[in-house]
Amino acid sequence: MKRNALATILIGIITSAALMTGLHAGSHHLEGKRVAVIIAEGFHDGETLSPIIHLREYGVEIDILSTAKGPIPAYNSNVSIDIDKTLADVGAESYDAVILPGGQGPAKLRENHDVLRFMKAFAATGRPIAAICHGPQVLASAGLLENVETTCFPGIADEMTQAGARHVDREVSVDGQFITSRLPKDLPAFNKAIVDAMAGNGY
Numbered sequence: 001m002k003r004n005a006l007a008t009i010l011i012g013i014i015t016s017a018a019l020m021t022g023l024h025a026g027s028h029h030l031e032g033k034r035v036a037v038i039i040a041e042g043f044h045d046g047e048t049l050s051p052i053i054h055l056r057e058y059g060v061e062i063d064i065l066s067t068a069k070g071p072i073p074a075y076n077s078n079v080s081i082d083i084d085k086t087l088a089d090v091g092a093e094s095y096d097a098v099i100l101p102g103g104q105g106p107a108k109l110r111e112n113h114d115v116l117r118f119m120k121a122f123a124a125t126g127r128p129i130a131a132i133c134h135g136p137q138v139l140a141s142a143g144l145l146e147n148v149e150t151t152c153f154p155g156i157a158d159e160m161t162q163a164g165a166r167h168v169d170r171e172v173s174v175d176g177q178f179i180t181s182r183l184p185k186d187l188p189a190f191n192k193a194i195v196d197a198m199a200g201n202g203y
Contacts, residue, residue, distance in 0.1 A: 031059035033096040038065045042075040042104030046184045047132050051099050054191040067112050075104045087114040092121035102133020110141035128197040130179040132190055149175040151182050
């Protein structure tokens with residue numbers, strides 16, 4: 001992962017916020033768990049880095065996946081992230097949860113066959129899928145939101161309804177295996193819901 005001074009400051013803010021709100025490791029131990037974070041060019045830096053940092057505090061191993069290898073830039077800062085593996089090279093059974101950050105990346109991911117194949121296969125496992133901001137667009141394109149209670153960035157609420165979701169406006173929605181949030185300000189609740197789901201306390 002490549003980061004400049006801005007990213008270092010961002011990580012410090014995110015980590016401090018997690019500690020101040022009591023959402024750091026302590027009640028759950030998730031060592032041995034592996035999570036896939038799926039991004040594309042134009043990802044949102046905070047919505048990507050915050051869950052990664054938070055889950056690593058619990059001992060979770062993170063793989064950052066995309067449609068191709070190489071450094072991928074965020075749209076809202078100079079942060080770039082190196083991709084660990086491509087979606088064509090991994091199987092859904094390898095992961096205990098999947099995270100879809102927002103930003104401009106989901107608009108690219110939703111058009112990729114490997115992404116949709118992976119998401120459909122992962123949904124069939126029943127394991128947690130967490131999407132924030134524009135992330136639920138990928139779930140909509142994969143046909144996974146029929147009758148699922150979902151929140152998201154306000155500007156795509158109508159799209160979620162058209163995809164069959166039951167849209168709600170709250171900081172985090174947990175419906176079965178699906179965890180969704182709206183905006184960066186919802187990250188503390190989003191991160192906590194992911195940990196709870198992975199620890200077996202989210203459903």
